[in-house]
Amino acid sequence: MTHILQTPDTDVPLAEGGRRVVVSIFVLIVVFILGITQLVRFDYNRTVREAEDQLAFSAELYEQTVEASFAIANMQMWNMIDRLAITPFEKNDVIENRYGSRMRDTLRDIEQVDSLVLINPEGNVAWSSIEALMGQHLGDRAYFQAALKLGRNQYAVGVPLIARGSGRRLTPIAWPVVSPNGRARGVIVSSLGEDYFSDLLNLTDIPTDMHVRIQAADGEVAFQSNDMTRDAEDVIISASRNLPTLGLVIEVSRSRTAVMTGLYQRTAIFLLIATILFATTIGMALRLNAKSIQLAKGLHRSKQDNVRIVAAQREFNTIFENVGDGIIIFTQDGKFRRTNKMAREIMGQVDNAATVTLLQTLLPEFSEMNTDFAAVRIKTTDDQVVQCRVMKLTLYDQEVAYCVLTDVTAEERLLTARDHFITSINHELRTPLTSLAGSLELLEDRFSADFSGPAERLVKMAARNADRLLVLVNDILTLQAIDQGQFHLRAKPVSVSAALEEAVSINSGYGLAAKVGVVSEHSEPGQVFVDPDRLQQIFSNLISNAVKYSPKGGAVKIGARETDQEITFYVRDAGPGIPISGRARLFDRFTAPVHNKGVQAGGTGLGLAITKQLVERQGGSIWFETQSTDGEAAETGTTFFVKFKLHTPPETMLETAK
Known part of the structure; x- marks a missing residue:
């Protein structure tokens, strides 16, 4: 029976969803614009109110400062006037003297005023701090006439004017000099x-962009803080x-421009x-919408993917179960255990x-296992x-713990056979070769x-070939002793x-034979x-190689x-x-010849x-x-260089040799 998987036509729902997204975005943009407009309008009104409050506060602060300052000046002035009013005014020179x-x-004491003029009842200047005013008639001045009508502790303020000589703005103030009667x-x-x-104004710390004007009721200006020019269309915010x-x-x-x-x-x-946040939000919404569309499409493919996953799982299980090596996987707590067919066999x-339990009895403790592969030989x-x-x-x-098991019984048998063979060489070949070499030499x-x-x-x-065979046998036996851990050092x-x-x-005779x-x-x-x-075996191997490749007549x-508490021996030749x-394979066993024919000297390839x-097992390099x-x-x-440390206690070197 064949099942045909039919997928519904998703184009219509996707188009409908796209229209809904467009409408939603349009609504969001409108709401965003309206919200921004309301916020800006609210901030505008708040800014105007704050500016008006600040101007009113600055005007009040300046008014209090002027009032307090003038009150002090008025008190000081009446203190002097009370002394002047005791005696009548006489001639000018008498007034100056008195x-x-x-x-x-x-x-000098009253900082608020910058000049002082004494006018007699007839309106003539009797004394003045400004010499140019001496003798002038000021009886027609309104402030003079108003002051004559005032009593004690009163004063008259004139209309602000511009001084003729200096061009400065001045506000006249007149105090009557009243006798005790x-x-x-x-x-x-x-x-x-x-x-x-x-x-x-400077004492009040009013901001410099504020314009301060002091004027009389008729509009005459007594003071203005600066000559700030404004456009005709610029709206002014003020407080008085x-x-x-x-x-x-x-x-x-x-x-208003400065305020805004x-x-x-x-x-x-x-x-x-x-705008950035809104655009980011819209972008994220569009991306999420696109991802949702992809998710809808992906859900359809997930069923087929699940089928493929199940098939792949079955294939993996088949391969895992029938692989040539045994595989055992387990956790320390034993909750996860898995083995394949070869491991169980x-x-x-x-x-x-049962397989995992048996293997755990043959392996080191779980905590002692390393993250790298460590080979352990066990007997089942x-x-x-x-x-x-x-x-x-x-x-x-x-x-x-991931364990790979390989049956190496056949390999162990080959190793055992090799050991028996080398032992046979030692007994069956070395002894006759020694006798043969000795006999040929004799x-x-x-x-x-x-x-x-x-x-x-x-x-x-x-004789040469017998010696060569004897050296080869001795080298093979030496390497076997090293590999099997039977190589012993007697350091001193x-x-x-x-x-x-x-x-x-020891080696001079060998060199003499080669000239x-x-x-x-x-x-x-x-x-x-x-x-x-x-150590002498090391020297002999290096010197014999050097002699082989040195030119005749050379040395x-x-x-x-000694360098840094270390001794470095060297053997130098002038060969090719x-x-x-x-160079990379020079220290390999049975290495192939490194020189060309005609240059390569004979040898076993093991020296x-x-x-x-020999060097490394004695702690050298x-x-x-x-x-x-x-x-x-x-x-x-x-x-060739061979490096050893200078003499150290024997225990340390023996431990290193082991």
């Missing part, structure tokens, strides 16, 4: 200048305050931020729980050996004179200079803690240098150098590999520097 200094002191003896006249009002003591009016004003500057800035910033169990039966590679993984925040030493030319060459060839303090001398003595000298050129007085026999130089292509093992013909070097040659 009252001149007192009136000057009063003028109430008779008017004259008038004291002074004035409040623009500087007076300006100084008081009366000065009852002076009969003046204070008007404080600001242009902050509003415009706030509105611009607010509109920018609101290797462990000899029929279910997951007497005849079966299994290699278990264990790695700890983290899956869903939980640690899981034959060559005693009877070489009786041999013909061809016979002598054959004997020497047989060794003199650096003595070791070098012994190396030269190459062995020379010790530099030594150090210190000691190293090593196995002396193995191999050895020596030692090591080609670039062979440098053994040397590296080995490396080389070389210049070869393929590297376009002007001078060729190779230097």
Whole structure:
């Protein structure tokens, strides 16, 4: 039976949904514009009210300042007038002598006034702080006539005027000089200048963009803070305050443009931020709508994906169950256990729980497992050996042990056979080779004179090959001992200079046969803690290689240098150098020849590999520097370096050797 999956036509619902989205966005834009308009209008009205309140407060503050200041000046002035009113005015020179200094002191003490004039009842100036006014007739002045009619503690304020000489705005103030019996003896006249009002304005800290004007009832200006020019169309916001003591009016004003500057800035910033947020919201809504459409389309595909997932799960289970290696996965708490068919066969169990339980008894504790693969060999039966590679993984925040089991019984048998074979070499081949080499050497030493030319060459060839086979067998046995952990070191303090001398003595004969000298050129007085026999084996391997590649008549130089509590031995030759292509594999076992035919010297291919093992197992390091013909070097040659620490306590070196 075949099922045909039919999907509904989603184009109509999607188109309808798109129209709804467009209508919704349009409504949101309208609401947004209306909301912004209302907010701006509210902020505008609030700004105008705040400006009016600020102007009214500034006018009141300035009015109180002027009133207080003038009250002090009026009190000081009447204090002087009371003293003047005791005696009648006489001639001008008599007035100067009697009252001149007192009136000057009063003028100096009263900061609010800038001049002082004494007028007699006839209207003539009897005394003045301004010499130009002396003798002039001021009886026609309105403030003079008004002051003559006043009593004690009263004063008259004149209409503001502009001084002829200085062009300054002045507000005249006249005080009557009244005798104790109430008779008017004259008038004291002074004035409040623009500087007076300006100084008081500075004390009130009124903002500089405010315009302050003080004027009389008839419109004459006594003071204005600045000559601020305004456009004819610019609307002015103002507040006024009366000065009852002076009969003046204070008007404080600001242009609407200055008041609205902050509003415009706030509105611009607010509109920018609101527009960005609104656009971001609309964009997110559109993206969410697009994602919802994609989700609707994706839901249709999810069913097919689920079918494919189930199929993939089945395929994985089939592969996991039938893979060639055994696989066991488990958690420490035992809640998750899974094994495949091969793992159950290797462990000899029929279910997951039994297989995991048995394996856990053969492995280290769960907490001791590493995150990298660690190979562990276990025996499931007497005849079966299994290699278990264990790695700890983290899956869903939980640690899981992942084990791969491989039956290595056949491999173990091959290793056992190899060991038996090498043991056989030791007993069945090494002993005859030693006897053969000794016999050939004895034959060559005693009877070489009786041999013909061809016979002598054959004997020497047989001796060389017997020695070569004996070296090869000894090298193989050495590597086997290293691999099986049967390699033992007998370390003790060794003199650096003595070791070098012994190396030269041991290897000089080998170099003499090849017509190459062995020379010790530099030594150090210190000691190293090593196995002396193995140290000489290291020297022999390096020196013999150097001799093989040195030109006839040349010399191999050895020596030692101390740096940073370490001794570095070196063996240097002037041979062809090591080609670039062979440097990376120089210390490998049975490495292929690194030189071309005609340059490559004979050997087992194990000498440098053994040397590296001997150095590292005694806590040292080995490396080389070389210049070869393929590297376009002007001078060729190779230097091997072996580094050991200076003498340390034996316990430390023995532990390192282990």
